[in-house]
Amino acid sequence: MRVLILGGDGYLGWPTAMNLSALGHNVMVVDNYLRRQIAQQTSSEPLFPNPNLIERCDAFREATGCDIKARIADCSDYRLLEEIIRDFQPEGLVHYAEQPSAPYSMQGFEEARLTLNNNLQVTFNVIWAVLEHAPNCHIVKLGTMGEYGTPNIDIEEGWLDVSHNGRNQKFLYPRQGGSLYHTTKVLDTDLLWFYVRTYGLKVTDLMQGPVYGLYTDESSKDRRLLPNFHYDDIFGTVVNRFIVQAVAGVPMTVYGGGGQTRGYLNLKDTLRCVQLALENPVPSGELRILNQFTEQFSVNELAERVVDAAKGIGINATVNSIPNPRKELESHYYNAKHQNLIEMGLKPTLMSTEVLTEMMETVRSFEQLIVPEKILPRVNWNK
Numbered sequence: 242m243r244v245l246i247l248g249g250d251g252y253l254g255w256p257t258a259m260n261l262s263a264l265g266h267n268v269m270v271v272d273n274y275l276r277r278q279i280a281q282q283t284s285s286e287p288l289f290p291n292p293n294l295i296e297r298c299d300a301f302r303e304a305t306g307c308d309i310k311a312r313i314a315d316c317s318d319y320r321l322l323e324e325i326i327r328d329f330q331p332e333g334l335v336h337y338a339e340q341p342s343a344p345y346s347m348q349g350f351e352e353a354r355l356t357l358n359n360n361l362q363v364t365f366n367v368i369w370a371v372l373e374h375a376p377n378c379h380i381v382k383l384g385t386m387g388e389y390g391t392p393n394i395d396i397e398e399g400w401l402d403v404s405h406n407g408r409n410q411k412f413l414y415p416r417q418g419g420s421l422y423h424t425t426k427v428l429d430t431d432l433l434w435f436y437v438r439t440y441g442l443k444v445t446d447l448m449q450g451p452v453y454g455l456y457t458d459e460s461s462k463d464r465r466l467l468p469n470f471h472y473d474d475i476f477g478t479v480v481n482r483f484i485v486q487a488v489a490g491v492p493m494t495v496y497g498g499g500g501q502t503r504g505y506l507n508l509k510d511t512l513r514c515v516q517l518a519l520e521n522p523v524p525s526g527e528l529r530i531l532n533q534f535t536e537q538f539s540v541n542e543l544a545e546r547v548v549d550a551a552k553g554i555g556i557n558a559t560v561n562s563i564p565n566p567r568k569e570l571e572s573h574y575y576n577a578k579h580q581n582l583i584e585m586g587l588k589p590t591l592m593s594t595e596v597l598t599e600m601m602e603t604v605r606s607f608e609q610l611i612v613p614e615k616i617l618p619r620v621n622w623n624k
């Protein structure tokens with residue numbers, strides 16, 4: 242299959258590209274290094290440096306003999322994106338190319354505007370370039386479980402059957418993002434749904450939980466192939482932050498009460514889910530929504546897992562609650578369905594002690610590069 246990956250230099254985009262190429266697909270990646278630029282501007286660089294996208298493709302070819310084509314281009318430029326899609330004629334398109342940091346999107350006007358404009362513009366351009374130049378292409382879009390928020394009822398996979406005054410209708414499940422970034426994802430879903438039902442696009446929207454992990458079949462071959470590992474307050478997810486704090490010997494900072502519950506998944510499972518979605522495309526006019534996570538637990542439970550895994554390698558990790566910089570419920574009902582990808586063939590890699598230990602050992606090998614102050618929150622939702 243010809244697969245175009247937008248955001249192919251990112252934490253998920255790069256391992257996805259290697260995985261699909263190793264499986265024999267014809268892969269092209271596009272990225273404009275937005276993530277690298279924002280990381281530099283906000284002092285949020287990853288723990289260890291990553292080669293640029295062209296160097297990564299060369300290293301991957303050296304390690305495996307497989308090819309990935311790369312193009313440095315801004316997908317919010319419609320003329321550039323339509324040229325790429327017209328020339329490459331993708332059968333599958335994976336859209337990762339967004340500004341994904343919730344804190345960054347809440348920092349101030351310029352950051353909010355960049356997030357809104359970039360994310361919506363890229364999604365809009367993808368829709369139009371596919372409609373105009375590759376109408377049979379199946380779009381696999383990365384959404385987030387954060388689109389649903391934390392409602393006091395079960396979270397379904399994308400849709401909700403509503404009975405009202407004796408009549409029934411299926412609607413998109415109600416969405417309420419907890420940051421501007423999450424809200425751009427809600428708007429993306431609405432845009433996609435409009436063009437699916439009106440012009441017959443083929444779309445899978447993956448509602449993904451926070452991803453953790455460094456190692457995949459391909460990234461473990463050569464350290465130059467490892468994905469970006471951010472551990473700061475802007476780009477670092479809670480799992481990365483806790484692991485780095487444990488290794489650095491500083492307390493793990495739990496935001497507020499720590500009862501915030503989310504669905505998590507291993508990087509290996511993200512790759513498998515995207516592969517399953519691509520290899521099982523939807524028919525024209527269908528918006529398929531899949532909840533993409535494998536296990537759910539609270540921040541406090543996550544901290545306990547890290548403490549246990551750390552103990553196994555001689556680290557005495559501690560936990561410290563700090564005021565929550567975000568506006569979110571710290572204790573709430575959370576029960577999200579996630580059956581569809583399992584039924585399609587996903588076999589989860591769960592967050593075991595071994596998985597956490599492997600991440601900690603890798604972080605420990607870069608211990609001298611850790612700057613623990615980078616982990617403390619700089620952006621406050623209430624200001």
Ligand SMILES: NC(=O)c1ccc[n+]([C@@H]2O[C@H](COP(=O)([O-])OP(=O)(O)OC[C@H]3O[C@@H](n4cnc5c(N)ncnc54)[C@H](O)[C@@H]3O)[C@@H](O)[C@H]2O)c1
Nearest residue numbers: 248251252253272273274275276316338339341383451452
């Ligand atoms: N990582 C997670 O835990 C997670 C969880 C849920 C959803 N997601 C979603 O998955 C996607 C990828 O996430 P990630 O963690 O890999 O983020 P990332 O920032 O590492 O990757 C996104 C990539 O897209 C690129 N990009 C952004 N705007 C672009 C543009 N206009 N043109 C070209 N390239 C552009 C960036 O430079 C970056 O390399 C995002 O849409 C994110 O919202 C991620």
